[in-house]
Amino acid sequence: MEHAVRVAELRKTFDVAEREPGLKESVKSLIRRRTREVKAVDAISFDIASGEVVGFLGPNGAGKTTTLKMLSGLLYPTDGEARVLGHIPSKRERDFLRRITLVMGNRNQLQWDLPALDSYELNRAIYRIPREDFAPTRDELIELLDVGDLVRKPVRQLSLGERMKVEIVGSLLHRPQVLFLDAPTIGLDVTMQKRIRSFVADYNQRYGATVLLTSHYMADVEALCQRVIVIHHGSILFDGRLAELARTFTAHKTIEVALADGVRDLSAYGEITQRDGDVVTxxxxxxxxxxxxxxxLAEQEVLDLNVEDPPIEDVIELVFAQERPEQRQE
Amino acid sequence: MNALRVTWLFFKVGVLNELQYRVNFVVQLFQSAIALTVGLVVLALVYSHTDELNGWSQPELVCVLGIQILMGGAIKTYIQPNMTRLIDDVREGKLDYALTKPEDAQVLVSVREVRIWQVVDLVSGSIVLGVGLSEISTGVGALDALAFAGALLLGGVMIYCFWLVIATVSFWVVNMWTVVELFDGVFQTGRWPVGIYPGWLRYSVTFLVPIAFAVTVPAEAVTSRLDWQTLVLAVGFAAVLFTFTRWFWRYGLRNYTGASA
Incomplete structure (x- = not known):
C-alpha cells in the first residue's frame, strides 16, 4: 500500500526556561538561566496510507500539534525521520507545500478587514492555481460548505463558525492531497461541528485525500476516523481501530438492566454507576x-438487558489518566 | 516571476485594507506637516548663524532633509510595517501560515503589509528635495541623477536588511519593541550629513544602522559630491549585508518554534 505519511522515531525537544517566582529568582535567572529539556515528541513511529482518515488524540500538551507542525514543515525535528508524500517536510520544498494544507482551529489566515474572496485571490497567486481550475474549485467548495455570500463580507463581520468555513475553503483551493487539521471544530456549536465533519468526510471521498485530524470532540473522531493514534507525554499509547481502543484499555463492561418490579438493590452484582428510573447501570x-x-437473568425478573463497552469519552479519559507505559521510559 | 506577482497582489490587498481607514490619511497628513515644519525651522535657525555646515550650504541641507523624509516614508510605507508584523507573528506564533505556503518565506514576510497613507511622506519628501535642488545653482547632471537613484535603492535595501536582521532576532529574543523605537530615534540623525558627527557615531550610523548609506550617500550624489569609491563601497556593503541577512533569516527559521497552541 502506498503511504502518504511515514514517521519513524520522530523526536522534538524544546529547551524551556525555568525559574522560581519572585524578584530574587528573576535577578538570579538574568545571570544564569536555567533551562529544562522538554520532550514534546519522543520517538514516535507510524504510517498513514494514502486516503486514510486518522484521528490524533491526546490531552493538551501531549505532542499532537508539535507532530502536525513537524509534518507540515514548520518545525525541524530534533531527531528521527518524517516523510509526507515522499518529501522531507522540513526542507519546505514548494512541490511539497503545494500538496498539503494545515488548518488550525484557533488561528486565522484570511485578511481580517476584507471579504474572503480577496484572500482567495492571494492564495491563487501563491499556489499558482491556473485560472480555469481556480473558479470551479472555489465555487464547489463554497457550495459544499454552504458558505454562500459569506465570502463577500469582510471576515471580521463573520461569526466564529462562519469564519472557520471560509477559512477551510481558503485552505483547500489548491486541492491538497494531505490535510493536517488541528482542532478544526474548536469552539463551534454542534450544528457547525457536524457540517464541517461531513464536509471533511466528503472531501476525503471525492479526492481521496489523506487526513490527519486532532480534535477534543470525540464525536469528530467517531464520525470520521476508522483509525486513531493516541499520544500522551510525547509517546504513542495506542494505534488502531477506534473500537479496539475500548477493548484494549478497559477491563470493564457496563450492564444496563431494567427490572419488572422496579427499584431493587443490585449492588451484589457489581458497582452501580447510574440509576435512571427503573434502569440501573x-x-x-x-x-x-x-x-x-x-x-x-436467573435471579431477577428482567425486562431488558444490555451489555456495552463504556462510552468512548470514558475510555479516553482512562487512557489519559494512565502513567507512561514502563517500556517507554528510557 | 511569481514572487513579483504575489508582491503586487499583496500590495493591492494592502491598499484595499488601508482604504477602509480613511481617517488615517488625515492623521498622517497632520503628522507629516508637523515633522516637516519642525525640520525646516531647525534648518532656518542653524543657517541664521552660519552660511555653511561642514561644507554643506542651506539648500543642500534642504535636499538632505527631503531625502530623509522620503526614505523615512518608504520605510514606514513598506519595510517597517512588514517587519513589525513579523515580530508580532513570531511572538504570537502566527507565522505558521506564512511558512506553509509554497513561496519563498522571506518574500512573503516582506510584502504582506503596506501603509499606503505614509505615501504622504514620499510626496512631501520629494517636494522638499525639489525645492532644495531648485536653489542649488550648479544643477543636477544626468550622471548625478543616476547615481542618486542607485544610491537610494541601495540604501533602501540596506535598511530592509537591517530591519529583517532585527526582526529575525525575535526568534530568540521575545521583546524587540525597544529596538523598534530606538530605530525611530536613530533615524533622525539622518537629517544631517553624517560627516558632522564624531567618528564613533559616524561609523555606527553607517555600518551598524545604515542611515548614512540611505540618506547621506544619495544626498552626496544629488549635490555632485559622491566619489565612485563610496558608490562601490555601497554596492559591496549592500551585497554582503543582503547575503548575510538571507543566511541569518534561514538560520532563524530553523529555530522557529512557534507559540504552541
Whole structure:
C-alpha cells in the first residue's frame, strides 16, 4: 500500500526556561538561566496510507500539534525521520507545500478587514492555481460548505463558525492531497461541528485525500476516523481501530438492566454507576460479564438487558489518566 | 516571476485594507506637516548663524532633509510595517501560515503589509528635495541623477536588511519593541550629513544602522559630491549585508518554534 505519511522515531525537544517566582529568582535567572529539556515528541513511529482518515488524540500538551507542525514543515525535528508524500517536510520544498494544507482551529489566515474572496485571490497567486481550475474549485467548495455570500463580507463581520468555513475553503483551493487539521471544530456549536465533519468526510471521498485530524470532540473522531493514534507525554499509547481502543484499555463492561418490579438493590452484582428510573447501570469486570449476566437473568425478573463497552469519552479519559507505559521510559 | 506577482497582489490587498481607514490619511497628513515644519525651522535657525555646515550650504541641507523624509516614508510605507508584523507573528506564533505556503518565506514576510497613507511622506519628501535642488545653482547632471537613484535603492535595501536582521532576532529574543523605537530615534540623525558627527557615531550610523548609506550617500550624489569609491563601497556593503541577512533569516527559521497552541 502506498503511504502518504511515514514517521519513524520522530523526536522534538524544546529547551524551556525555568525559574522560581519572585524578584530574587528573576535577578538570579538574568545571570544564569536555567533551562529544562522538554520532550514534546519522543520517538514516535507510524504510517498513514494514502486516503486514510486518522484521528490524533491526546490531552493538551501531549505532542499532537508539535507532530502536525513537524509534518507540515514548520518545525525541524530534533531527531528521527518524517516523510509526507515522499518529501522531507522540513526542507519546505514548494512541490511539497503545494500538496498539503494545515488548518488550525484557533488561528486565522484570511485578511481580517476584507471579504474572503480577496484572500482567495492571494492564495491563487501563491499556489499558482491556473485560472480555469481556480473558479470551479472555489465555487464547489463554497457550495459544499454552504458558505454562500459569506465570502463577500469582510471576515471580521463573520461569526466564529462562519469564519472557520471560509477559512477551510481558503485552505483547500489548491486541492491538497494531505490535510493536517488541528482542532478544526474548536469552539463551534454542534450544528457547525457536524457540517464541517461531513464536509471533511466528503472531501476525503471525492479526492481521496489523506487526513490527519486532532480534535477534543470525540464525536469528530467517531464520525470520521476508522483509525486513531493516541499520544500522551510525547509517546504513542495506542494505534488502531477506534473500537479496539475500548477493548484494549478497559477491563470493564457496563450492564444496563431494567427490572419488572422496579427499584431493587443490585449492588451484589457489581458497582452501580447510574440509576435512571427503573434502569440501573452496573459496571462489572470484563471477565465476569457472562457470569453476572446469567445470574441477573436467573435471579431477577428482567425486562431488558444490555451489555456495552463504556462510552468512548470514558475510555479516553482512562487512557489519559494512565502513567507512561514502563517500556517507554528510557 | 511569481514572487513579483504575489508582491503586487499583496500590495493591492494592502491598499484595499488601508482604504477602509480613511481617517488615517488625515492623521498622517497632520503628522507629516508637523515633522516637516519642525525640520525646516531647525534648518532656518542653524543657517541664521552660519552660511555653511561642514561644507554643506542651506539648500543642500534642504535636499538632505527631503531625502530623509522620503526614505523615512518608504520605510514606514513598506519595510517597517512588514517587519513589525513579523515580530508580532513570531511572538504570537502566527507565522505558521506564512511558512506553509509554497513561496519563498522571506518574500512573503516582506510584502504582506503596506501603509499606503505614509505615501504622504514620499510626496512631501520629494517636494522638499525639489525645492532644495531648485536653489542649488550648479544643477543636477544626468550622471548625478543616476547615481542618486542607485544610491537610494541601495540604501533602501540596506535598511530592509537591517530591519529583517532585527526582526529575525525575535526568534530568540521575545521583546524587540525597544529596538523598534530606538530605530525611530536613530533615524533622525539622518537629517544631517553624517560627516558632522564624531567618528564613533559616524561609523555606527553607517555600518551598524545604515542611515548614512540611505540618506547621506544619495544626498552626496544629488549635490555632485559622491566619489565612485563610496558608490562601490555601497554596492559591496549592500551585497554582503543582503547575503548575510538571507543566511541569518534561514538560520532563524530553523529555530522557529512557534507559540504552541
Amino acid at each position: 452496573i459496571r462489572v469486570p470484563k471477565v465476569e460479564t457472562a457470569r453476572v449476566t446469567a445470574r441477573l
